[in-house]
Amino acid sequence: MRHADYVAAQSQSKSASSALTASWRRSLVKHGLDPADARRPERLTDAELSLRREPLGAFLQVAGPQLDQLFNLIGASGCMVLLTDSEGLVLDQRAGDADVRQFQEWGLSRGTDWSESTQGTNGIGTCLVEKRQVTIHRDEHFHTRNTALSCMDAPIWGPDGRLMAALDVSSARSDQNDRFNRLIAAQVAQTAKVIETMFFKASFPQARIIVAPDEAPDAAVLLAVDKDDIAIGATRAARRVFGLEREGAFRPLPAADLLGREDDLTGFDKAERAAVARALARAEGNVSAAARALGIGRATMYRRMARLGLNEKDL
Structure with a gap:
């Protein structure tokens, strides 16, 4: 049975209930896509892409070195690294000189739309729809023209808790297997976490x-x-x-x-304890120096320490 016919049959089968067939069904029924459609994804103009990238400039600056590092790990095996926005538009990429033209033939390049609503089941689009890490391997893709690809993806969440991007590694190696996919998927997830962490700190x-x-x-x-x-x-x-x-x-x-840090202090006592503790830490445990920094006498400092449960021996 042809791939397109199989996808169409499974998409309409009432007994098919896997996450993959649910994605196929969305692609066929909800989005009205044809699995036999051989057209490549359309690409934005450079000006249009620049407008889409502009609001995410700070994020892309943080992510760039991590894309480089990921590509240095997996690029020699013929894989490509892609970063998209939350709608599946490719904003950045890393690919070897010998591979980039072939990936472009598949539509894997900056400015192309890999949302599930336009490209059917694929690593990027399905990751964004299901908001989880996914691997779409070869004939798990909705479109027949994408069945030579294996795609490993992980979502990246913004500082506001909203879905911000997808990180993708795509490969067209004929010997790509499940074990290799799992190794790459783990690295993709780790890199996505690093990007999220770094951008959160920068925010x-x-x-x-x-x-x-x-x-x-x-x-x-x-x-x-x-x-x-x-x-x-x-x-x-x-x-x-x-x-x-x-x-x-x-x-x-x-x-x-x-x-979940609990103690017997309430209200302003907690704030005062924090202030005294900071002064003591800055003074490296020297009570006299900490008292001077707070503008109080040494005896007063000791009384406050006792009331607030700060022990000089523990400093």
């Missing part, structure tokens, strides 16, 4: 970045905390871990409340 330049104790290996569980120990930002994974709104505006909260 809160004046804040301390705290890694949650139960950080997941495949997700960046980070909080941005200001000088007053107020959490002012959280990654998508951190929002999930701490039961916060998944995306959008972040409501500032005391970091101690999120991290």
Whole structure:
């Protein structure tokens, strides 16, 4: 049976219930695509692409070195690295000189649209629709013309918890197998996490970045905390871990409340304890120097330390 006929049959089968056939069904029924369509993806003009890239300039600057590093790891095997926006438009790429023309023939280049709504089931588009890491291997693609490709993708979440991009590695090697795909997919996921982490940090330049104790290996569980120990930002994974709104505006909260640090102090006592502790840390445990920095006497400093539960021996 031809690939296009098989995809069409499975897409309309009531018994087919896998994630892959669900994507095929979306492509065929929801988006009205034809699996036998052999047309390449359309490409934006350079001016149109520049307009799409402009709002993401800071993000692309952070991501660029990570794309280089990923390509240095896998490029020699004939793979290509692609970075798209949240709608599946390719914004940046890395490919070997010997391979770039062939990838362009498949429509894998800057300015092409690889959303699922236009290209059917594919690594980039399906990753963005399902908001998870995916691998679409050869004949798992919706369009017959893409069945020579293997695509490994991971989503990248923005500092506001919204889906921001997809990171893709595509290969057309005839000997590409499941084991090779898994190795590349793991590296793609790790690189996506690094990009997300670095851009989150860059988005809160004046804040301390705290890694949650139960950080997941495949997700960046980070909080941005200001000088007053107020959490002012959280990654998508951190929002999930701490039961916060998944995306959008972040409501500032005391970091101690999120991290579960409890003590007997309340209200202004907590703020005073933090201020005294900071002064002592800056003075490297010298109580007299810390007292002078706070503008109080040494005896007063000792009384405050006792009331706030700060022990000189622990400094």
